[in-house]
Amino acid sequence: MLGDLTGHPQSIPGSPDTGGTVPGRLKSALPSADHLSRTRWSRPRSAGRRPRTRPAGRGQCTVAETSRRRFLLGAGATGIALGLGSAGVVETVADRASVALPIPRGEHDYHARELEGAAFPQVPEEPGRFGMNRVIWSVPTTRPLAALTFDDGPTPEYTPRILEALRDAGVTATFNVMGHNAVAHRNLLREVVAAGHELGNHTWSHLNLTRLTPQQTRDEIVRCKETVEDIVGQPLAGFRPPRGMLTGYALRVCAELGYDVWVWSCTRGPDGVGTTDVVVDHLGSLVGPGDVVDLHDGLGRGTFQPGTSFTAGLAARREVEVRALPAVLHRVAERGITLTSAGRLLAAASDGGVPTAQRTGTA
Ligand SMILES: [Zn+2]
Numbered sequence: 001m002l003g004d005l006t007g008h009p010q011s012i013p014g015s016p017d018t019g020g021t022v023p024g025r026l027k028s029a030l031p032s033a034d035h036l037s038r039t040r041w042s043r044p045r046s047a048g049r050r051p052r053t054r055p056a057g058r059g060q061c062t063v064a065e066t067s068r069r070r071f072l073l074g075a076g077a078t079g080i081a082l083g084l085g086s087a088g089v090v091e092t093v094a095d096r097a098s099v100a101l102p103i104p105r106g107e108h109d110y111h112a113r114e115l116e117g118a119a120f121p122q123v124p125e126e127p128g129r130f131g132m133n134r135v136i137w138s139v140p141t142t143r144p145l146a147a148l149t150f151d152d153g154p155t156p157e158y159t160p161r162i163l164e165a166l167r168d169a170g171v172t173a174t175f176n177v178m179g180h181n182a183v184a185h186r187n188l189l190r191e192v193v194a195a196g197h198e199l200g201n202h203t204w205s206h207l208n209l210t211r212l213t214p215q216q217t218r219d220e221i222v223r224c225k226e227t228v229e230d231i232v233g234q235p236l237a238g239f240r241p242p243r244g245m246l247t248g249y250a251l252r253v254c255a256e257l258g259y260d261v262w263v264w265s266c267t268r269g270p271d272g273v274g275t276t277d278v279v280v281d282h283l284g285s286l287v288g289p290g291d292v293v294d295l296h297d298g299l300g301r302g303t304f305q306p307g308t309s310f311t312a313g314l315a316a317r318r319e320v321e322v323r324a325l326p327a328v329l330h331r332v333a334e335r336g337i338t339l340t341s342a343g344r345l346l347a348a349a350s351d352g353g354v355p356t357a358q359r360t361g362t363a
Helices: 024-029 033-038 063-078 080-097 106-118 159-169 179-184 186-194 214-232 248-257 276-286 300-304 309-334 342-350
Strands: 145-151 174-177 198-201 292-296 338-340
Touching (some): 145 342, 159 186, 159 309, 174 179, 174 186, 179 186, 186 198, 186 214, 198 342, 214 248, 292 309, 300 309, 309 338
Parallel strands (some): 145 174, 145 292, 145 338
């Protein structure tokens, strides 16, 4: 069960990235099951009075709606998945009972405020005017362009060979780097930039964002930004969430930093190690206009788990991916598709490209 009437998560599945534990700060913010079982919820003080109102032009907002909004916004701090779970429960109860939901008070109010604050400005009285940023799976366009992206590097094992293949094919791409690897391999990072490729933010150490506290989320994204930009002297172009997993708070940090969030529409293909032929056939026949292709030049969390079977399997998978790249580039080019960086795809599609219906079922 992901949420109860309080909007608090009741349990969080273990994660290989965090050793199966709830992060310390988040854990301390959650009420124990025993505490919840002893808690009696009081009726809201304003129940029976006139409904509170939203600002002019937004219509009226009942206490029930206000309360529900608080729960939903609070859930955003602990992940979209958790938020949806909580939202479903709250909506059902509100609809069935048609009464105001209880407003958390005392200690529970403190917990709710801490969670709610994650998706709002640090100073609640100030507006969070971060504008509009996109979550991009693919780019609607008729132009024969697709984005080629590499995650988790730079690493000496994979990045130089990828750079060579890209140079031979005359292709530029986006490298979504892990801050840890960028610092460990500074010269390699500079080589990527010198070759004309784009850099994106792939967090500092590739932790699962849905398992992190708001502060940990901010640290992972901002530390990558600051360290990488300090090395290369230019801003990162956007954000690629590890494993494509996002939370409301991660989206907020990205909005603050002006990042579009780049997910993807195509990967290298089926699970497992596979063969170069399978990868070449898969990508060579699949990639079309507007696609965002997600490949890798590193091992993600495997970077920190050398010698494990998990890392060995991932390394074998990456090796096949890298070896397949030259033929993939050739096959895609043969079909008239030009691979380029994410930023260039977006700019080209926005500059006279004729939008088409969204592609579906491409990954
Ligand atoms: Zn990754």
